[in-house]
Amino acid sequence: xxxxxxxxxxxxxxxxxxxxxxxxxxxxxxxxxxxxxxxxxxxxxxxxxxxxxxxxxxxxxxxxxxxxxxxxxxxxxxxxxxxxxxxxxxxxxxxxxxxxxxxxxxxxxxxxxxxxxxxxxxxxxxxxxxxxxxxxxxxxxxxxxxxxxxxxxxxxxxxxxxxxxxxxxxxxxxxxxxxxxxxxxxxxxxxxxxxxxxxxxxxxxxxxxxxxxxxxxxxxxxxxxxxxxxxxxxxxxxxxxxxxxxxxxxxxxxxxxxxx
Amino acid sequence: xxxxxxxxxxxxxxxxxxxxxxxxxxxxxxxxxxxxxxxxxxxxxxxxxxxxxxxxxxxxxxxxxxxxxxxxxxxxxxxxxxxxxxxxxxxxxxxxxxxxxxxxxxxxxxxxxxxxxxxxxxxxxxxxxxxxxxxxxxxxxxxxxxxxxxxxxxxxxxxxxxxxxxxxxxxxxxxxxxxxxxxxxxxxxxxxxxxxxxxxxxxxxxxxxxxxxxxxxxxxxxxxxxxxxxxxxxxxxxxxxxxxxxxxxxxxxxxxxxxxxxxxxxxxxxxxxxx
Numbered sequence: 373x374x375x376x377x378x379x380x381x382x383x384x385x386x387x388x389x390x391x392x393x394x395x396x397x398x399x400x401x402x403x404x405x406x407x408x409x410x411x412x413x414x415x416x417x418x419x420x421x422x423x424x425x426x427x428x429x430x431x432x433x434x435x436x437x438x439x440x441x442x443x444x445x446x447x448x449x450x451x452x453x454x455x456x457x458x459x460x461x462x463x464x465x466x467x468x469x470x471x472x473x474x475x476x477x478x479x480x481x482x483x484x485x486x487x488x489x490x491x492x493x494x495x496x497x498x499x500x501x502x503x504x505x506x507x508x509x510x511x512x513x514x515x516x517x518x519x520x521x522x523x524x525x526x527x528x529x530x531x532x533x534x535x536x537x538x539x540x541x542x543x544x545x546x547x548x549x550x551x552x553x554x555x556x557x558x559x560x561x562x563x564x565x566x567x568x569x570x571x572x573x574x575x576x577x578x579x580x581x582x583x584x585x586x587x588x589x590x591x592x593x594x595x596x597x598x599x600x601x602x603x604x605x606x607x608x609x610x611x612x613x614x615x616x617x618x619x620x621x622x623x624x625x626x627x628x629x630x631x632x
Numbered sequence: 633x634x635x636x637x638x639x640x641x642x643x644x645x646x647x648x649x650x651x652x653x654x655x656x657x658x659x660x661x662x663x664x665x666x667x668x669x670x671x672x673x674x675x676x677x678x679x680x681x682x683x684x685x686x687x688x689x690x691x692x693x694x695x696x697x698x699x700x701x702x703x704x705x706x707x708x709x710x711x712x713x714x715x716x717x718x719x720x721x722x723x724x725x726x727x728x729x730x731x732x733x734x735x736x737x738x739x740x741x742x743x744x745x746x747x748x749x750x751x752x753x754x755x756x757x758x759x760x761x762x763x764x765x766x767x768x769x770x771x772x773x774x775x776x777x778x779x780x781x782x783x784x785x786x787x788x789x790x791x792x793x794x795x796x797x798x799x800x801x802x803x804x805x806x807x808x809x810x811x812x813x814x815x816x817x818x819x820x821x822x823x824x825x826x827x828x829x830x831x832x833x834x835x836x837x838x839x840x841x842x843x844x845x846x847x848x849x850x851x852x853x854x855x856x857x858x859x860x861x862x863x864x865x866x867x868x869x870x871x872x873x874x875x876x877x878x879x880x881x882x883x884x885x886x887x888x889x890x891x892x893x894x895x896x897x898x899x900x901x902x903x904x905x906x907x
Contacts, residue, residue: 525721584717587709588732592701595737599730
């Protein structure tokens with residue numbers, strides 16, 4: 373049977389024990405910091421001084437890196453090549469035939485790579501340390517409509533089921549002689565017999581699922597409660613406010629620097 | 633009558649189900665069994681649009697006049713596919729069972745007690761911390777039943793709850809349901825094709841054919857009806873053996889046809905001794 377689709381690793385650590393919203397504000401801080409600070413280097417300082425320690429503390433650093441480089445590396449290579457060589461004007465550093473590596477282009481590439489690195493790793497850090505259901509519960513407690521929360525969490529959890537069903541249909545259609553290999557045209561022809569049963573069977577499921585959720589009084593008016601209690605240390609709300617103020621300060625700083 | 637349908641799914645239904653009894657509904661496909669279940673649980677007319685003539689009352693509530701979120705507290709509905717009944721948002725069975733109670737806004741402490749009681753009742757204590765998505769069909773179906781029972785409905789309606797289960801899973805579901813009737817005085821209506829189980833566990837059997845009720849009575853009187861077998865609802869293997877014997881002339885016409893293993897044993901023994 374399919375397990376839940378989530379990056380959450382379920383380890384024990386100081387970070388894992390934090391309230392989801394505390395982790396959300398910390399991730400937002402890293403994200404805003406990397407985008408708001410000017411120049412190429414502050415994002416790397418933020419990465420080394422904030423994200424790496426937080427990831428080490430959560431004991432997810434190796435896993436985080438192994439996931440992050442797959443996204444960041446191809447991006448970095450293409451940005452360095454394209455911006456480095458194709459920057460209009462600028463100071464040439466090295467010339468290779470008709471192309472030359474530009475100083476301004478390289479600086480721009482370093483800045484963009486730093487930003488994408490921070491965006492990816494701060495998201496991964498959050499996803500690796502936070503249970504999606506706890507996040508949603510805490511957001512519902514803060515006023516997020518519960519229908520919306522249900523849709524988000526159920527979608528995340530249903531993905532593996534969907535993949536499983538897609539592969540069952542694929543096997544079934546292959547057993548009936550469907551060609552799934554070959555050239556592009558043959559493959560394109562094979563898509564329809566896969567997609568149609570997948571969508572139709574999912575629609576049937578949706579009806580039954582809607583009935584079943586209804587059977588659990590989902591449309592009951594009034595306030596819902598939560599079975600799981602989200603543990604929180606006394607100092608966490610304070611930390612959250614400090615981080616929120618820091619985020620606001622970063623945004624203010626960035627606007628001020630731009631108007632100078 | 634469903635939207636787009638030419639004929640009503642149910643006709644001339646008049647049925648009275650007393651409290652605390654186990655009713656099984658049997659009949660061939662397209663006989664209107666599920667429609668009957670949906671009408672009793674209030675999904676008709678609240679969920680499925682269409683035309684409903686006449687009146688359905690569950691524990692004194694008129695299903696037409698009562699909103700669905702109140703009806704579900706009186707009549708809980710269990711479906712065929714156990715997977716589709718799992719909310720899909722919970723990480724453990726315990727949390728899954730609490731889902732309905734959360735929706736009702738029950739305080740956490742009360743919810744804990746209720747969830748523990750319900751797991752005990754259905755015999756799934758050992759599953760409490762497992763992921764509801766990683767269970768066998770029978771386990772998942774019992775979690776689905778527990779999730780509904782946690783809300784303490786007076787009536788439990790099950791629409792072919794064992795059709796996707798193996799024999800062990802089916803047995804688990806049947807005995808869980810039977811013990812609810814004895815310990816909780818619940819009223820149960822179960823649509824079921826596995827007639828051997830129905831014969832053993834149900835108090836009464838309602839046979840449906842073509843949107844109408846063909847018969848309503850004890851398992852041994854309804855399940856042996858020639859008309860039911862001819863309508864395509866099947867028969868228990870014990871009844872079939874006896875019927876075959878009757879066709880061959882070795883079963884006296886005045887002897888009743890058996891529906892359970894015990895009855896069959898008894899009847900064949902009498903046949904042998906010539907009583």
